[in-house]
Amino acid sequence: MGDGLRIYLRDIWFKYDAKGEWALRGITIYFNSGEATIIKGHNGSGKTTLMKISSLIYRPTSGSVIINDHDFWNLSDRDKISFRRRVAFVHDKPIMLRGSVRRNIEYSLLIRGIEEEEVRKRCDEVIEELGLKTIENRSSNRLSAGQAQLVAIARALVTEPEIIFLDEPFAYLDNEKRKILVRALRGRREEGVGIVIVSHEPEIALQIGIDRVITMENGEISNISFLR
Amino acid sequence: MYLDSEVIDIALRTIYISGSATLLASLWSIPISYTMAMRKPRSSVEAIFEALVGLPTVLLGLLLYYLFNSSGPLGFLQLLYTPTAMIIGEAILITPILISVSYRYTKTYSKQISELAISLGATRIQTQVLIIRETSAGLTASIIMGFSRAMGELGIALMVGGNLKDYTRVMTTAIAFDVSRGEFERGLVLGLLLLLIMILIAIAIKSLGVVGARG
Numbered sequence: 001m002g003d004g005l006r007i008y009l010r011d012i013w014f015k016y017d018a019k020g021e022w023a024l025r026g027i028t029i030y031f032n033s034g035e036a037t038i039i040k041g042h043n044g045s046g047k048t049t050l051m052k053i054s055s056l057i058y059r060p061t062s063g064s065v066i067i068n069d070h071d072f073w074n075l076s077d078r079d080k081i082s083f084r085r086r087v088a089f090v091h092d093k094p095i096m097l098r099g100s101v102r103r104n105i106e107y108s109l110l111i112r113g114i115e116e117e118e119v120r121k122r123c124d125e126v127i128e129e130l131g132l133k134t135i136e137n138r139s140s141n142r143l144s145a146g147q148a149q150l151v152a153i154a155r156a157l158v159t160e161p162e163i164i165f166l167d168e169p170f171a172y173l174d175n176e177k178r179k180i181l182v183r184a185l186r187g188r189r190e191e192g193v194g195i196v197i198v199s200h201e202p203e204i205a206l207q208i209g210i211d212r213v214i215t216m217e218n219g220e221i222s223n224i225s226f227l228r
Numbered sequence: 229m230y231l232d233s234e235v236i237d238i239a240l241r242t243i244y245i246s247g248s249a250t251l252l253a254s255l256w257s258i259p260i261s262y263t264m265a266m267r268k269p270r271s272s273v274e275a276i277f278e279a280l281v282g283l284p285t286v287l288l289g290l291l292l293y294y295l296f297n298s299s300g301p302l303g304f305l306q307l308l309y310t311p312t313a314m315i316i317g318e319a320i321l322i323t324p325i326l327i328s329v330s331y332r333y334t335k336t337y338s339k340q341i342s343e344l345a346i347s348l349g350a351t352r353i354q355t356q357v358l359i360i361r362e363t364s365a366g367l368t369a370s371i372i373m374g375f376s377r378a379m380g381e382l383g384i385a386l387m388v389g390g391n392l393k394d395y396t397r398v399m400t401t402a403i404a405f406d407v408s409r410g411e412f413e414r415g416l417v418l419g420l421l422l423l424l425i426m427i428l429i430a431i432a433i434k435s436l437g438v439v440g441a442r443g
Contacts (some may be wrong), residue, residue, distance in 0.1 A: 052343075056346075077351075089347040095343075097362060111351070111354050159348070
């Protein structure tokens with residue numbers, strides 16, 4: 001895990017287009033490796049936008065994203081990629097790449113230049129852990145929504161992120177798959193991985209061992225509860 | 229039998245001319261559609277390309293005839309009534325189809341693929357490669373549509389090709405020629421053959437694996 005990762009958002013404002021409304025209004029928050037957080041709020045409250053800014057995908061309209069004391073958006077491309085490879089984000093609607101389930105999971109390791117044997121070993125582990133063995137060679141366009149969701153999560157977990165952001169990870173999962181995912185995330189939580197979950201079903205997410213619950217409303221944080 | 233060596237020659241020539249035109253048009257259309265998808269042009273630019281999809285072939289044929297005839301601005305190239313002129317004309321004709329179809333598909337998927345690639349830690353080049361790979365289904369669809377349009381057009385083939393026997397005669401001009409001299413049955417056979425070739429080539433391109441449906 002190294003020294004751990006700390007992503008600090010300072011006075012973040014964001015709008016999707018210049019003439020549009022503010023999706024986020026002056027958000028200040030941090031996310032650390034080793035902590036688990038739930039973000040909740042109504043549709044359109046800014047949860048997904050906050051996740052995408054925190055996971056270093058979107059650049060805020062104003063405000064700073066400080067990552068381990070570096071202003072992320074002022075870093076060189078090489079440094080940006082290096083930090084991005086330490087976090088992971090899983091979309092609420094899983095985006096599958098063409099090809100097999102295994103190819104989808106391998107992709108995130110192959111772009112890091114990891115050796116083939118190591119790629120195979122890490123993929124085998126995560127495929128086993130998330131119960132994807134029977135579908136590992138299935139084409140990604142023949143998966144159910146729940147299977148695709150688990151593959152997207154496997155693709156993120158296989159990179160061994162220090163903080164993982166999951167947008168509605170339980171949405172398409174049946175009870176059995178939910179149990180598998182809870183177990184996998186609780187394991188990561190115990191290993192010191194930071195977990196940030198947007199969920200409309202906080203009672204499931206709480207089984208992971210949550211430290212904080214952030215409530216959002218109209219692009220602002222309306223409440224933060226510390227559970228530990 | 230109508231399927232004699234002349235018909236086979238005509239069919240092969242049609243495939244060669246339409247295939248070359250499609251390749252040529254792809255050279256500029258695909259980069260343009262990717263650039264448009266990345267830069268989000270004004271909707272008027274999209275509208276222009278969509279409107280040009282219905283460009284009358286006789287109008288384009290007339291313009292090219294003006295350019296290529298011996299007293300025209302490009303007359304010195306001596307391209308009129310050659311397969312090259314037909315290839316150029318058909319390439320111009322299908323450019324709007326290639327651009328608008330591939331752009332529509334690329335625009336839809338490039339944002340989410342790009343977001344996914346960034347979230348997985350891809351470099352700028354890896355992101356571009358992934359976008360191209362993942363949107364290749366849309367590109368192939370546009371190529372098939374462009375090829376079919378090129379094969380089925382008559383105006384340009386007639387005006388800048390001239391329907392010269394054993395040189396520029398293609399399926400559509402041969403059909404028109406047969407009908408004009410009352411050989412309807414031969415024209416019908418050629419028409420069905422044209423349709424069959426279009427369908428077979430579309431299936432072949434699809435199954436070559438150049439494409440695959442996006443999951």
